[in-house]
Amino acid sequence: MDALSRLVRLSLARERKGAFFSAFGVAMGVGALVFFLGLGLGVGRVIREKIFPTDARLVDVVPSAVSLGSLLGGGKLDAATVERLAALPGVEATYRKMNVRVPAVTRYDGVFFGARLRMGMEVLAVGVEPGLVKDDVKLGEFKDPSEGQPIPALVSTRLLELYNKTFAPARKLPQLSANMIVGFGFPVEFNRSYVAATTGGPTGAAQTQVVGASDRAMLAGITIPLETAVRINRQAGVDAETFTGVTLVASDPSRVPAIVDAVKGMGLEIDDQERRMAENTGAAVALVTSALALLSILICILAAVNIAHALSASVRARAKEIGVMQAVGASRADVRGIVLAEAAVVGLFGGAAGTALALLMAFGVNRLAVSQLPNFPFKPDSFFSFPWPVVVGGVLLGLVAALAGAYFPARRAAATDPARTLAG
Amino acid sequence: MIRARDIVKEYVDGDGTKVRVLDGMSLDVQDGDFVAVVGPSGSGKSTLLHLLGGLDVHYQGEVEVGGVKLRGLDDKALARFRNTHVGFVFQSFHLIPNLSALENVLLPSHFGASREDARKRAEAMLERVGLGAKKDRAPVRLSGGERQRVAIARALFTGPKLLLCDEPTGNLDAATGDGVIQLFKELHREGLTVLAVTHEDRMSAAARRVLRLKEGRLVEERADLHLATRGAP
Numbered sequence: 001m002d003a004l005s006r007l008v009r010l011s012l013a014r015e016r017k018g019a020f021f022s023a024f025g026v027a028m029g030v031g032a033l034v035f036f037l038g039l040g041l042g043v044g045r046v047i048r049e050k051i052f053p054t055d056a057r058l059v060d061v062v063p064s065a066v067s068l069g070s071l072l073g074g075g076k077l078d079a080a081t082v083e084r085l086a087a088l089p090g091v092e093a094t095y096r097k098m099n100v101r102v103p104a105v106t107r108y109d110g111v112f113f114g115a116r117l118r119m120g121m122e123v124l125a126v127g128v129e130p131g132l133v134k135d136d137v138k139l140g141e142f143k144d145p146s147e148g149q150p151i152p153a154l155v156s157t158r159l160l161e162l163y164n165k166t167f168a169p170a171r172k173l174p175q176l177s178a179n180m181i182v183g184f185g186f187p188v189e190f191n192r193s194y195v196a197a198t199t200g201g202p203t204g205a206a207q208t209q210v211v212g213a214s215d216r217a218m219l220a221g222i223t224i225p226l227e228t229a230v231r232i233n234r235q236a237g238v239d240a241e242t243f244t245g246v247t248l249v250a251s252d253p254s255r256v257p258a259i260v261d262a263v264k265g266m267g268l269e270i271d272d273q274e275r276r277m278a279e280n281t282g283a284a285v286a287l288v289t290s291a292l293a294l295l296s297i298l299i300c301i302l303a304a305v306n307i308a309h310a311l312s313a314s315v316r317a318r319a320k321e322i323g324v325m326q327a328v329g330a331s332r333a334d335v336r337g338i339v340l341a342e343a344a345v346v347g348l349f350g351g352a353a354g355t356a357l358a359l360l361m362a363f364g365v366n367r368l369a370v371s372q373l374p375n376f377p378f379k380p381d382s383f384f385s386f387p388w389p390v391v392v393g394g395v396l397l398g399l400v401a402a403l404a405g406a407y408f409p410a411r412r413a414a415a416t417d418p419a420r421t422l423a424g
Numbered sequence: 425m426i427r428a429r430d431i432v433k434e435y436v437d438g439d440g441t442k443v444r445v446l447d448g449m450s451l452d453v454q455d456g457d458f459v460a461v462v463g464p465s466g467s468g469k470s471t472l473l474h475l476l477g478g479l480d481v482h483y484q485g486e487v488e489v490g491g492v493k494l495r496g497l498d499d500k501a502l503a504r505f506r507n508t509h510v511g512f513v514f515q516s517f518h519l520i521p522n523l524s525a526l527e528n529v530l531l532p533s534h535f536g537a538s539r540e541d542a543r544k545r546a547e548a549m550l551e552r553v554g555l556g557a558k559k560d561r562a563p564v565r566l567s568g569g570e571r572q573r574v575a576i577a578r579a580l581f582t583g584p585k586l587l588l589c590d591e592p593t594g595n596l597d598a599a600t601g602d603g604v605i606q607l608f609k610e611l612h613r614e615g616l617t618v619l620a621v622t623h624e625d626r627m628s629a630a631a632r633r634v635l636r637l638k639e640g641r642l643v644e645e646r647a648d649l650h651l652a653t654r655g656a657p
Contacts, residue, residue, distance in 0.1 A: 007534070010522035324518045327479060328578065329507025329535035331500045419480035422514055422590075423470055 008341045011314070018310040019346050022405075025303030026350025026398045027357060033296035034358035034386070034394040040289025041385035044282055050378045051158070052278030053215040056253040057092075060271040061085060061246045061263050077243040077268070085246055088262050090255030095132035097245040098229045100125040101238040102201075103193035106208075108186050113174045122195065123188055124221030125153075127229020132247055136214035138182045144227035150185055150209035153224050154217040158378075165377040178213035185209045188222075191236045201236045216247075245271060300401040303350070307343060307405030315339060315413040322413055323421035332414035339413045343406030344399055351398020355391055362386070425586060425617045426453035426476060431485035433471055433640075445471045446483070447640035453633075455585065458612040459619045460631035467637040469621040470590050476619065477510045477588045478502045490585055507536045511579025515591035517571040519563040525550060525574045526559040532582050549577040553607060569600030576607060580616075587611065589620035593627055605630050 012019045048054070063077050077096075086094045107120040130142040133154055142152050157178065164175045190204040208222065217223040233240035248263075250256045260270055315322070322335055330338075362384040369383060433446040445468040453459055461469050474480040475487055478494050481502065487494045490509045497505060506512075519528045529546040550559050553573040555566075563571055572592060579587055589608070593601035601624065609630055612618050620627055628634050635642055 006527070007520075007523070014522055320518060321520050324520065325531065325535070326503070327477070327506060327512045327518075328532040329503050329582070331503035331535070333500070334503070334535055417480075419471075419474040422479070422512075422518060423474075 005341075008338060008345060011318070011338075012342055012345060015310070015314050018314065019342075022303065022307045022310050022402070023346045023350035023353065025306045026300065026347055026401055027354035029296055029298075029300030029303045029401065030351045030354030030394045030398045031357040031361070032299055032354075033293055033397065034355050034390060035361055036289055036292035036296060037390050038358065038362055038384040038386045040285055040292075041387070041390070042380070042383045043285050044289075045385050046378060046380045046383075047278060047281050047285065050161070050380070052274050052281065053157075054275050054278050056256065057250045059248040059250060059256060059259050059263065061248060061268050062244070062271045063242070064267055064269045077246060078241060081266070081268070082243065082246055084266065085248060085263065085268075088248070088259055090250050090252070090259050091248050092251040093131065093249040095129040095247040095249070096226055096243045097129075097247065098127045098226060098233065098240075098242075099244040100127065100190065100224075100229050101233050102191040102236040103196050104188050104190045105192050105194055106186055106188050113176060113180065113184075115173050117173065120194065122193060124218065125188075125224055125229065125232075126218045126221060126244065127224050127226040128216075128247075129226050133212075133214045133216050133223065136212045136216070138179070139209070139211040142211060142225055144225050144231060150207040151188070151224050151228050152211040153208045153222040154212050154214045155181065155210060155222060156217040156219045157213045157215050158219055159217075160213050162377050165375055165379065169375070181210045182212055183209065190232050204232060204235060300397060304401045304405035307346065307402050308408060311339060311343060311406050311409035312412065314342075315409045315416075318413075319416055319421045322416045323418040326416065326418040327422060335416065336410045336414040339410035340403060340406050343402040343410070347399040347402025348395065349398075350402065351395040354398060355394035358394065359386065359391075425455045425457070425490060426451060426619070427486075427488040428452075428472075428476065429486045431472075431475065431483055431487065433468065433475065433480075433483040445640050446475075448485075449637070449640060449642050451635070451642060453617060453619060455617055456612070456615050457617055457619075458608070458630070458632045459635060460628035460633070461619065461621045461635045461637060462623070462628050463637035468640045469637055472637065473588050473590050473619070473621050476586075477512055478505045479512075504536050507532055508582055509584055510586045510588055511576075511582070511584040513572070513575050513579050513587065513589040513592045515594040517563070517568075517575045517595070519571055519574055519578075521563055524560045524562055525555060525566065525570075525577075528563065528574055529578045529581050531578060546577070546581060549581055550574070552580070553577045567600070568596050569603055572596060572600075572604050573607065576604070576611075580611070584616075586617045586619065589618065589622075591622055591624075592620060593622070593624050598626075601626065 061077070082094055082096055085091065104123040104125055105120060106123050109118045111117070130137070133142060136154060137152070140152060145151055160176065160178060160181070167173065168175050185207055188206050188208045190206065191201055192203050208224075214223065230240050248259060250259055263270060325335060325338075366382050366384065373379065428449065428451040431446045431449045432444065434442055434444045437443050445466070449468075449472070461472060463469050471480070475483055476489060478489075478497070481494060481497075489505075492505055492509060494502070494505065520531065523531070526543070526546055529549055530542055533542040533546070547556065547559060550556050553576055555570060555573055555577070558566060558570065563574065566574065592608070593604055596604060605627055608618055608620070618631075620631065622628055
C-alpha cells in the first residue's frame with residue numbers, strides 16, 4: 001500500500017498543476033455550499049428561536065371572526081367550549097386567555113434604571129392561566145394579588161429586544177436584560193384612555209410589577225394572571241365570561257393537525273399568524289439558501305467536469321504506464337482503483353480546504369457584523385450555524401464530486417489494452 | 425511450459441481491412457528452454473508474445489502456459505497469471521519515470537505478489553542484475569543498459585518460470601546489448617525459460633532454438649541452429 005499510495009502521490013505531484021486546479025474547483029464549490037448552508041441554518045435558527053419562537057405542540061384557538069355562533073353551537077369561547085376543547089383527543093392541557101377589555105394607560109414619572117423617565121402611554125393587557133408561563137415567572141406567584149399588592153406582569157422577550165435595540169438607544173435609556181426588569185414596578189390605570197372612549201365605569205388604579213419575560217407573553221402589552229383580567233373586566237362591567245383565546249397543548253406535535261381539524265369543526269379558528277410568519281420567513285430563507293446551494297452544487301459539478309477533463313488527459317498521457325502495471329499484474333479493478341484514489345485525494349483535499357475556508361469566512365463575517373453592523377433587534381451573536389453533518393458533508397461532497405468526475409476516466413484507464421500500448 | 429495450438433489472431437487496420445497476423449500457428453516450448461522468435465516486421469512476433477503472456481486474449485485457438493489455460497480466465501485471474509507466471513521485458517524498458525529503480529522492481533508486489541520481504545527481494549534482484557548501488561536512482565539517471573537491467577529485475581521479481589522479451593536489445597548499443605544477452609544466458613542456465621522476440625542476430629545466436637514466423641505461420645524451426653547471416657530479418 002505504501003508504494004501504491006506513493007504511486008498515487010507521485011502521479012499527483014507530476015500533475016500538480018492540474019490537481020491543484022481540480023482541488024481548487026472542488027474547494028470553491030464545497031466552500032460556497034458550506035458557507036451558504038451555514039448562513040441559511042444560522043438565520044433560520046434566529047428566526048425560529050428569537051424572532052418567531054414557536055412551540056410545535058401549541059395550538060392557539062380563537063373565536064371565529066365570522067360565525068353563526070350559537071345557531072351552530074360554535075364561535076364563542078366560553079367555559080363549556082373550553083371543556084369541549086380539553087376533551088379533544090391528543091389535547092394534554094388547555095390554557096385560557098382573556099384580554100382586559102377596557103383601555104388602560106400608564107403614566108410613569110421617576111427614575112428608570114438610573115435614567116430620568118417621564119412618559120404616559122396606552123397599555124394592552126391579556127390575562128393567561130399561570131401554567132402557560134410558569135417557567136418564565138421569576139418573582140413570586142403568578143396569580144391575582146390580594147388587595148394592595150402589585151399585579152404580577154410578564155413582558156415579551158421580543159418586546160424587550162425591540163426596546164433594547166431601538167427605543168433605548170433613541171431615548172438614551174439603559175439597555176435591560178430579562179433579569180434586570182424583574183421587580184420593576186409601574187402604575188396602570190384601567191378603564192382610562194388618552195385616545196379612546198371608555199365604558200363609563202369606574203377607573204381602577206393599580207400597581208404592576210414585572211415578574212419575568214416570556215416568549216409566550218403578549219408582544220405589545222403586558223401579560224397578567226387570568227383571574228386579574230376577569231376581575232378587571234367584571235369591575236368595568238364588560239364581558240368577563242368568554243375568553244379571547246385558548247392555548248391547547250398537544251401530547252405530541254404529530255397530533256396537532258388532527259386537533260386543528262377538530263377545532264375548526266367546532267366553528268372556531270386557529271390563530272397561527274405567528275407560526276405562518278415563522279414558516280413564511282423560514283421558507284423565504286430556505287428558498288434563498290436553496291438557490292445559493294444550487295449554485296454551489298453547480299460549481300461542484302463544474303469542478304467534477306474539470307476533474308474528468310484533467311484525469312482523462314492524464315490517463316491518455318499515462319497509457320504506457322498503465323500498460324506496464326497491467327503487464328506486471330494489475331487487474332482492471334486495480335487500474336480503476338488507482339485513478340479513483342488520485343481523484344479521492346484531490347476531492348478530500350478540496351473538500352476539506354473548501355470547508356475550512358467556509359468556516360474561516362463565516363468567522364470573518366461574524367467579526368465584521370459585530371463591529372460594523374448597527375445593533376438591530378434580534379441581531380444574533382452569529383449569523384451562521386455549522387452542525388457537524390454540514391461540516392462532514394462538505395468534505396464528503398468534495399470526495400463525491402471528485403469520484404464522480406473520475407468515473408469515466410477511471411473506466412477508460414481500466415479499459416487500456418496493454419498489448420496495444422506496450423507494442424513497439 | 426508453453427503449449428499453443430491453432431492460434432488465429434486477426435485485427436482490423438486503419439483502412440478497415442481485416443488482417444490475419446497469426447494464421448493457425450502452433451507452438452511447444454519446454455521448461456528451461458531459450459527460444460528466439462525471428463521474422464520480418466508485421467509477421468506476428470510481438471502479437472505471439474502478448475498472447476503467451478496473457479496481455480491479449482482476443483484470439484482463436486488454445487494457449488496453455490505453465491499448466492494454465494489462458495482462454496476463459498477472467499480479468500482478475502489473468503492479472504494474477506501475469507503477476508506470478510510470466511515476466512515481461514520490453515524494447516523500450518517501460519520503467520515508470522517517477523519511481524526509483526527499486527520502486528520499479530517492487531511494482532509487481534502491489535498487484536498480488538507476496539509482500540513478504542518484498543523490499544529485500546527487490547534489492548536482491550537489483551544486486552543480481554548488477555545495480556544494487558543504483559537502486560534509488562530514477563530511470564532518467566540510468567543508462568539504457570541499466571534501465572533494461574532494472575526492467576529485467578522487475579520481470580524476475582515475482583519469480584516467474586517464463587521470461588517473455590520483446591526486442592530486449594533493440595534500443596541498446598552493441599556492447600550494452602551483449603551484456604544484457606549475457607544476463608539472459610545466465611538466467612537460462614539457472615533454469616528460467618526465455619522466449620525472446622528479436623531482430624538481432626546476437627540474441628537469436630544466444631538462443632537454443634530459433635523459430636521463424638512468416639505471414640502468421642511458423643514456417644521454420646531449428647534447434648541449436650544459430651543464424652549465421654548478419655542482417656537477416
